[in-house]
Every structure is written in structure tokens, then in C-alpha cells.
Amino acid sequence: MKPFVIGVAGGSGSGKTTMVEKLLNRGGGDRILLLQHDAYYRDLSHLSPKERDEVNFDHPDSLETELLVEHLKRFIEGEERVAVPRYDYSQHVRFSEMQMEESKPIILVEGILVFQDYSLRQLMDLKIFVDTDSDLRFIRRMERDVVERGRTRESVVQQYLTTVKPMHDQFVEPSKRYADIIINENRANPVALNIIATQIEFLLRKSKPR
Numbered sequence: 052m053k054p055f056v057i058g059v060a061g062g063s064g065s066g067k068t069t070m071v072e073k074l075l076n077r078g079g080g081d082r083i084l085l086l087q088h089d090a091y092y093r094d095l096s097h098l099s100p101k102e103r104d105e106v107n108f109d110h111p112d113s114l115e116t117e118l119l120v121e122h123l124k125r126f127i128e129g130e131e132r133v134a135v136p137r138y139d140y141s142q143h144v145r146f147s148e149m150q151m152e153e154s155k156p157i158i159l160v161e162g163i164l165v166f167q168d169y170s171l172r173q174l175m176d177l178k179i180f181v182d183t184d185s186d187l188r189f190i191r192r193m194e195r196d197v198v199e200r201g202r203t204r205e206s207v208v209q210q211y212l213t214t215v216k217p218m219h220d221q222f223v224e225p226s227k228r229y230a231d232i233i234i235n236e237n238r239a240n241p242v243a244l245n246i247i248a249t250q251i252e253f254l255l256r257k258s259k260p261r
Contacts, residue, residue, distance in 0.1 A: 061163065065183040067161055073248075086152070087162060088163070232247070
């Protein structure tokens with residue numbers, strides 16, 4: 052069977068990753084492949100550390116989306132294994148070794164900008180947008196960047212005001228109109244999750260060999 056491709060988008064800190072993890076747990080990670088758009092950030096090894104810090108990582112140009120489209124097409128066309136990039140977010144460079152991923156019946160494509168690109172959208176069978184209040188998204192991003200990435204609160208605030216919020220308003224929020232399902236993540240939403248998980252479970256049962 053052709054893989055069923057599900058796109059999951061939403062602003063930074065919206066809860067996309069949490070929702071994807073829940074879907075993986077419900078559907079079985081051994082039968083669902085997760086492709087994260089963030090892994091396709093462009094390699095900046097040719098730039099100095101100062102120049103890398105000045106790159107707008109929330110702009111579509113910072114991502115090699117055309118490579119993600121190529122890889123997704125290869126899976127859809129029946130290729131069983133594809134080498135995808137691995138990214139070092141602390142240095143803004145790609146690791147030299149690629150990650151071999153195997154095709155699975157369900158492919159989740161996750162990222163803040165996955166609905167912004169027409170070619171990528173056209174490959175999706177279902178598009179889900181996780182819609183979350185901007186204050187909550189900012190708090191989550193602050194906690195993540197300070198704890199997981201060792202950044203100062205001041206740098207997080209500056210980046211949010213100069214790039215994150217403007218890029219969200221220009222690219223992420225408008226892409227919501229392409230979604231088939233919009234999930235409000237400001238509160239617990241088990242009904243929406245159950246509907247999506249049930250669809251995934253149905254597709255997985257349908258794909259099992261008899």
C-alpha cells in the first residue's frame with residue numbers, strides 16, 4: 052500500500068510534538084514513521100558562529116524543504132529505505148552521518164512550516180493544525196530553550212520578538228487555512244485525538260497482510 056501521509060503543523064510551542072507522541076503510542080511506533088521538518092535545516096558549517104546566530108531559523112528559507120519533498124516522494128513511490136539528515140541544533144550544522152529510515156504504512160510529517168510549502172502539502176493525505184494561544188506557546192518555548200538548549204531568558208525573548216512572532220504571523224498562522232482538522236490545544240482535547248487515532252488504527256489494520 053501507498054503510505055498514508057499526515058502533516059502536523061502549528062506554531063512553536065503549540066504542542067505538536069506531544070500530539071505526535073500520543074499518536075505514535077496509540078498507533079505503534081513500529082508502524083508509523085515520523086519525519087521532522089527541523090531535521091532538514093540547512094547546513095551552516097560554511098558560516099562563522101556569529102553569522103549562524105544571525106540566521107532567521109523561523110523563515111522557510113532556513114529549511115531544505117525540497118529535500119524533504121524528494122524523500123517523501125521516494126517513500127510514496129515505493130522506496131523502502133531513505134537516508135535522512137541529522138541536525139546539530141547547538142552548532143547549526145548537519146551531522147556527517149545520515150539516519151536510515153524505513154518506509155511504514157503511516158508517515159507523520161511534523162513542523163511549524165509544513166503547510167507553507169505547496170509541493171509538500173500536495174503529498175499529504177491529512178493535514179492537522181494544532182492551534183494554541185500565543186502566551187502559552189511563548190511560555191513553552193521559553194522553558195524548552197532555557198532548560199534544553201542552555202539559552203538565557205533575554206536571548207529567548209529577543210528572538211521571539213524579532214523572528215519567531217513575525218514569522219509566525221507571516222507564514223505559520225496563514226497556513227492554518229490549508230488544514231483539514233484544527234485542534235485547539237489550549238485545553239485537553241481527547242475527542243479530537245481519539246478521532247485521529249481511530250483513523251490511524253483503521254489504516255494500520257487495513258495495511259496488515261492477510
